[in-house]
Amino acid sequence: MSALPSDVTWVQRARAGWLYAVGLIVDGVGFLASIVALQQLPLFLVQAFVASAVAVTAALAVPALGIKLSRKEIAAIGAIAFGLILLAISAAEGEARRVSSNFEWTLLGCGIALGLLLTIGLLDRSANRSCIVLATTSGLGFGVVALAARVLEVRDPWWSTLASPALWAIVAAGAVALVAYGFALDRGRATTVAAITSAVETIIPAGVGLIVLGDEFRSGFAPVAVVGFVVTLGACFVLAARAEVE
Numbered sequence: 277m278s279a280l281p282s283d284v285t286w287v288q289r290a291r292a293g294w295l296y297a298v299g300l301i302v303d304g305v306g307f308l309a310s311i312v313a314l315q316q317l318p319l320f321l322v323q324a325f326v327a328s329a330v331a332v333t334a335a336l337a338v339p340a341l342g343i344k345l346s347r348k349e350i351a352a353i354g355a356i357a358f359g360l361i362l363l364a365i366s367a368a369e370g371e372a373r374r375v376s377s378n379f380e381w382t383l384l385g386c387g388i389a390l391g392l393l394l395t396i397g398l399l400d401r402s403a404n405r406s407c408i409v410l411a412t413t414s415g416l417g418f419g420v421v422a423l424a425a426r427v428l429e430v431r432d433p434w435w436s437t438l439a440s441p442a443l444w445a446i447v448a449a450g451a452v453a454l455v456a457y458g459f460a461l462d463r464g465r466a467t468t469v470a471a472i473t474s475a476v477e478t479i480i481p482a483g484v485g486l487i488v489l490g491d492e493f494r495s496g497f498a499p500v501a502v503v504g505f506v507v508t509l510g511a512c513f514v515l516a517a518r519a520e521v522e
Contacts, residue, residue, distance in 0.1 A: 293439040310424040311446070318492065319426055319485030320501065321367040323478040324360065324508045328424075328468065330515045331356045348514065355511035362504025366497035372426045373490030380441035383424045387449030390417050394456050407464025408472065410456045415476025417453025421446050426489055470516040478509055 313322050331353045338345060345353075377407070390413055397409035424445040432438045460469045482505070485491035493501045 287496060307450075309507040310422070311428075314422060314425040315428070315430075316369055318367050318370075318455035318482075319422055319489070320482035320491060320505055321363050323422055323481050324363050324505055325421075326418075327474045327478045327512045328356045328360060328508055330474070330512050334515045342389065347356070352514040355507050356515070358399060359504040359506075359508030359511065362500050365494050366501035366504060368492040368494050370492070372485070375427050375489070377441065379425070380427060380445065383420055383427075383445040383486060384441040384448065385448075387417070387420050387424075387445045387447075387452065390420070390449060390452045390456075394452050397456065398459060403463045407460050407468060410460035410463065410474035411469045412461060412476055414453045414457040414469075416480070417475040419448040419481045420449035421453065422477065423489075424449065426481075467516050471513050474512055474516070475509070491503055 289293075310322055310326055319409050334345060334349060335353060393409065393413045393416075397413055400406040400409060424442040428440060428442040428446070429437070431440070437443055457469070457473060460473075482491075
């Protein structure tokens with residue numbers, strides 16, 4: 277979009293960016309799917325799948341952009357698939373442990389507080405430091421979204437769910453995360469932004485899920501899950517380099 281002449285109209289810009297709009301719609305569908313998945317699946321599994329989207333991006337870059345993947349990157353995609361299989365067979369399905377409303381209000385407070393961290397990152401004149409702060413803010417925001425989605429209870433009637441603090445935590449933290457991610461990409465290397473955001477949004481919610489929300493492994497599969505988690509996340513970092521524009 278930035279490559280277009282400055283005198284083009286917004287309609288022309290919209291037409292030129294239709295593929296970007298399609299991408300946003302697909303991202304939105306994936307986001308909603310992850311929220312639904314978190315109702316029954318542990319955070320360490322769902323967040324690992326979310327982080328592994330970089331593998332899909334790298335694979336699609338081959339036919340779409342004519343990029344040739346190196347052996348290291350092909351091995352990383354295979355490692356992600358292997359790690360996700362280990363996580364899938366080791367995760368115990370089930371709803372999150374019931375938490376008090378205080379936990380949901382805390383998540384909402386965190387989502388709002390992240391707005392302050394976003395402001396700090398935007399006002400920082402150091403591009404490198406600003407990038408790190410904004411990428412971390414984005415990861416924390418997406419992490420809060422995941423935690424809120426895990427504890428969100430769809431009430432009967434459904435419209436009464438609008439009063440849930442967890443729902444508004446998803447809205448607040450999600451908005452901050454998206455804005456922070458966009459500005460982080462504008463101020464730093466895409467590789468750095470992708471790596472920091474993926475690490476924060478995956479590791480922190482997974483830990484909280486295991487400690488606070490009662491996420492569990494299948495009996496005897498804890499070591500398998502740990503190996504799968506480490507392999508998946510490590511391979512994602514390798515593929516994050518594909519986000520860098522040459």
